[in-house]
Amino acid sequence: MKFLQTFELYPFLDTVVALAAAFVLGTLIGAERQYRQRTAGLRTNVLVAVGAAAFVDLAQRIAGTTEAVRVISYVVSGIGFLGAGVIMKEGMNVRGLNTAATLWCSAAVGACAGTDMIAEAALLTVFVLAGNTLLRPLVNMINRIPIDDRATEATYEVSILSRRDAMPDMRDLLVERLEQANYPVSDVEIVDRGDDTVEIVATLVSTAVNPHEIEEVTTYLAKQAGVSNATWDGSTKD
Known part of the structure; x- marks a missing residue:
């Protein structure tokens, strides 16, 4: 063997x-x-x-x-x-x-x-x-340490639900209000949600934001005719 x-x-x-x-x-x-x-x-x-x-x-x-x-x-x-x-x-x-x-x-x-x-x-x-x-x-x-959103580099999106016929005006208004708040937009996407509703999603240029300023923009947009909802969200890169 x-x-x-x-x-x-x-x-x-x-x-x-x-x-x-x-x-x-x-x-x-x-x-x-x-x-x-x-x-x-x-x-x-x-x-x-x-x-x-x-x-x-x-x-x-x-x-x-x-x-x-x-x-x-x-x-x-x-x-x-x-x-x-x-x-x-x-x-x-x-x-x-x-x-x-x-x-x-x-x-x-x-x-x-x-x-x-x-x-x-x-x-x-x-x-x-x-x-x-x-x-x-x-x-x-x-x-457990609270995160300061203004010091965090992240990707932020602002979205609104709008009637299909009001979409062009709401898209322009969304970009205009964000730029007035000194938050330039890098991309705008239109998503069909059915029932004559579309979602307009604006992605901001990578930057830090003040949550109160973004809230003011979404609150203003939510009050517009043809808009049923306006929200914003952020996700960190790291």
């Missing part, structure tokens, strides 16, 4: 230590993710860490350090596809970015373990856990 010819006890024990370290450290990272009920939890992080360690260890045993480095680069790009699977977009919100980043770090922990850098893998695990736990209170504190 070829196994008996190729089997070497000490390299095998070295692989056992590498995979065991990846398993334990991946478990620590995954347990925190599982506790918070994230999409990629305990088993996923363990498998990512152990898989990365196995591939890197295999390459290093077969072809040496040079090939191990090449395999590590493949692991980095491959985990990118796996991380994309846990990222979900819900309207203007994107969820799963932190989970995807944690998977990426689990692969790095596994790669360190696969190259026998157990201490470095443990140190990286500590930093990953610290990032997901110790920084949470700071994130919550920052999120």
Whole structure:
């Protein structure tokens, strides 16, 4: 049997230590993710860490350090596809970015373990856990700070619902009132809403706005004949 010819006890024990370290450290990272009920939890992080360690260890045993480095680069790009699977977009919100980043770090922990850098893998695990736990209170504190709309760079839209026959006049009036308020318009879109109603959507040139000034414009437009509603909305770029 070829196994008996190729089997070497000490390299095998070295692989056992590498995979065991990846398993334990991946478990620590995954347990925190599982506790918070994230999409990629305990088993996923363990498998990512152990898989990365196995591939890197295999390459290093077969072809040496040079090939191990090449395999590590493949692991980095491959985990990118796996991380994309846990990222979900819900309207203007994107969820799963932190989970995807944690998977990426689990692969790095596994790669360190696969190259026998157990201490470095443990140190990286500590930093990953610290990032997901110790920084949470700071994130919550920052999120509670009120946002000054005038200091936030965002894309703002002003829209009005108008009768179809009044659309040309209302479109011109919308642009005119915004420019008078020193909010230049970059684009105007007409959306058919049925029942002889159209929505006129004006996108402002990227700028900071004063909410009270925009409210004055929409209040004025809402009072016009043929207009049933006037609103505005903003979405940040970052």
